[in-house]
Amino acid sequence: MRYSQYLLPTLKETPGDAEVVSHQLMLRSGMIRKIAAGIYDYLPLGLRVIRKVEAIVREEMNRAGAIELLMPMVVPADLWEESGRWQQYGRELLRFKDRKETDFCLGPTHEEVITEIVRGTLRSYKQLPINLYQIQSKFRDEIRPRFGLMRGREFIMKDAYSFDLTDSDADEAYDRMYQAYRRIFQRCGLKFRAVEADTGNIGGTSSHEFMVLADSGEDAIVSCAICDYAANVEKAELRPPASSEKQTASLKAVVTPNRKTIEEVSAFLNVASQRTVKTLIVQTDTGEVVAVLLRGDRELNTIKLCHVLACEWVELAPEEKIKKITGAPSGFSGPVDLPLKIFADLEVEGMSDFVVGANQIDTHYTGANHGRDFSVAQFADLRQAESGDFCPRCDGTLEVWRGIEVGHVFKLGTKYSEAMNATVLDEKGQERTLVMGCYGIGVGRTAAAAIEQNHDEFGIIWPMPLAPFQLIISIINPNDQTVLEAGEKLYQELLKQGIEVLFDDRDERPGSKFKDADLIGIPLRVNVGARALKEQSYELQDRRSGDRKMLPMHEAAEQLIKMIDDAMNVTAE
Ligand code: ATP
Numbered sequence: 376m377r378y379s380q381y382l383l384p385t386l387k388e389t390p391g392d393a394e395v396v397s398h399q400l401m402l403r404s405g406m407i408r409k410i411a412a413g414i415y416d417y418l419p420l421g422l423r424v425i426r427k428v429e430a431i432v433r434e435e436m437n438r439a440g441a442i443e444l445l446m447p448m449v450v451p452a453d454l455w456e457e458s459g460r461w462q463q464y465g466r467e468l469l470r471f472k473d474r475k476e477t478d479f480c481l482g483p484t485h486e487e488v489i490t491e492i493v494r495g496t497l498r499s500y501k502q503l504p505i506n507l508y509q510i511q512s513k514f515r516d517e518i519r520p521r522f523g524l525m526r527g528r529e530f531i532m533k534d535a536y537s538f539d540l541t542d543s544d545a546d547e548a549y550d551r552m553y554q555a556y557r558r559i560f561q562r563c564g565l566k567f568r569a570v571e572a573d574t575g576n577i578g579g580t581s582s583h584e585f586m587v588l589a590d591s592g593e594d595a596i597v598s599c600a601i602c603d604y605a606a607n608v609e610k611a612e613l614r615p616p617a618s619s620e621k622q623t624a625s626l627k628a629v630v631t632p633n634r635k636t637i638e639e640v641s642a643f644l645n646v647a648s649q650r651t652v653k654t655l656i657v658q659t660d661t662g663e664v665v666a667v668l669l670r671g672d673r674e675l676n677t678i679k680l681c682h683v684l685a686c687e688w689v690e691l692a693p694e695e696k697i698k699k700i701t702g703a704p705s706g707f708s709g710p711v712d713l714p715l716k717i718f719a720d721l722e723v724e725g726m727s728d729f730v731v732g733a734n735q736i737d738t739h740y741t742g743a744n745h746g747r748d749f750s751v752a753q754f755a756d757l758r759q760a761e762s763g764d765f766c767p768r769c770d771g772t773l774e775v776w777r778g779i780e781v782g783h784v785f786k787l788g789t790k791y792s793e794a795m796n797a798t799v800l801d802e803k804g805q806e807r808t809l810v811m812g813c814y815g816i817g818v819g820r821t822a823a824a825a826i827e828q829n830h831d832e833f834g835i836i837w838p839m840p841l842a843p844f845q846l847i848i849s850i851i852n853p854n855d856q857t858v859l860e861a862g863e864k865l866y867q868e869l870l871k872q873g874i875e876v877l878f879d880d881r882d883e884r885p886g887s888k889f890k891d892a893d894l895i896g897i898p899l900r901v902n903v904g905a906r907a908l909k910e911q912s913y914e915l916q917d918r919r920s921g922d923r924k925m926l927p928m929h930e931a932a933e934q935l936i937k938m939i940d941d942a943m944n945v946t947a948e
């Protein structure tokens with residue numbers, strides 16, 4: 376591709392509304408343009424990267440035995456009525472009517488459509504197992520679209536769906552996808568972790584998220600420093616403390632004027648925050664109001680609490696309600712004489728003689744003990760995992776990382792097949808409901824995550840497998856005919872060998888060409904200039920290391936092809 380004839384509108388300034396590096400660099404390198412909130416054009420350079428990710432995904436899906444098809448983006452409401460999701464799915468589902476007033480939506484995910492295809496086309500267990508996938512634009516009317524392709528409203532996803540006769544066959548299908556996903560992200564050259572994920576209320580039984588490690592990630596994950604346990608913090612199990620402390624103190628009310636937060640109270644009473652217990656008054660979507668006890672320095676994990684309470688969401692009760700129930704402002708809530716059902720974190724079970732609120736303004740209790748001063752309805756794992764917590768599987772400790780969810784594999788069970796009556800006949804001629812799995816990869820988000828992991832102050836540093844071009848040839852003096860011809864010769868030779876080359880033949884200062892080359896992140900740059908040519912050489916510069924070396928002209932193409940081949944197969948650890 377000749378740069379002079381390409382559409383590559385690079386920007387010098389960082390656009391103001393782009394918060395994360397990948398968003399800034401995608402805009403600056405002319406990969407994408409915003410057309411509305413969360414909706415982007417993929418300009419030629421951006422599309423090349425998208426196609427690279429898609430090609431890797433497609434190859435690995437095919438290798439794992441999945442079959443590609445394409446479903447419509449516009450989906451009739453009937454199907455969503457059948458699964459019950461027309462009512463359930465929130466406002467992320469963009470619903471609209473056609474000219475005949477029939478309801479439709481833009482597909483945010485395609486369980487309904489695929490289940491309709493399978494129930495209409497499969498009859499016998501002999502046609503199983505089957506796994507069908509597509510690579511297609513999805514639409515989710517995200518409440519806060521941001522970070523460019525990372526959280527768009529329209530975005531490209533690979534979604535696959537497996538159908539099996541038995542649970543154990545479905546487990547195998549899941550494992551195949553899990554392995555395929557590992558290969559995909561390895562081949563993209565990314566550092567990632569596969570983590571256990573919460574299955575929410577979708578009714579599934581098991582799920583893993585594939586997280587690219589990056590400080591800007593929206594998700595927090597934990598992984599064990601010793602074994603291979605890794606989980607989303609939403610899900611991370613915590614080991615209960617090994618022993619209980621003895622109860623020795625008696626309950627005593629102390630005045631704590633204006634000290635509401637745990638920090639204020641522990642500083643005022645001169646006790647460590649680990650010796651305090653905080654009482655959160657929370658309410659649920661089902662109308663329940665309960666108290667939750669946590670060690671003072673811990674955070675509540677609302678997802679774990681939702682599982683214990685069998686509800687969809689929980690939130691802190693409003694101040695007025697807290698005052699009405701406890702008789703005091705929120706900073707002074709405590710479990711003693713509290714007219715609420717009390718749930719406590721496992722860690723609190725092992726504690727004794729701790730500080731709690733006294734349900735009276737400016738007052739706390741010291742020497743509080745459960746069992747004696749108040750009773751707990753249920754002890755459960757309710758807190759957020761933190762760095763240094765014990766691994767639930769071995770003697771190791773957990774580390775916390777930030778990650779970007781690029782892929783998600785999910786055992787769905789029979790939720791959709793049952794609701795939509797997708798069955799086949801087994802060997803005895805009996806009708807059997809199919810067992811499903813679903814498997815998504817965000818294509819644009821993967822490209823964005825690659826930039827989050829691979830950039831410097833000058834721009835993107837593409838891993839070779841995702842690079843829009845593998846190599847850029849910069850003509851230092853395009854007005855010098857010999858130089859231009861020498862560059863052209865190398866360009867043609869490489870093109871013939873199937874190398875993806877950007878040929879920077881623009882009549883610009885070398886400095887500004889180099890800046891653009893660094894910004895768009897092409898892994899290898901060959902500078903063609905009068906000085907090197909005198910020595911029958913080109914100059915090669917590596918984008919990542921910045922190292923330069925001279926390449927003798929006669930073996931340049933051969934050497935470059937070898938370097939590119941090697942780099943295509945390198946995987947990040
Ligand atoms: P998130 O928790 O980030 O909102 P999700 O769990 O809703 O994502 P899935 O339904 O599991 O997403 O979708 C599969 C994949 O599609 C995700 O792993 C992610 O890579 C991608 N994806 C989901 N939502 C978006 C979005 N708004 N923009 C870009 N990619 C997305």
Ligand code: MG
Nearest residue numbers: 584780782783
């Ligand atoms: Mg997900």
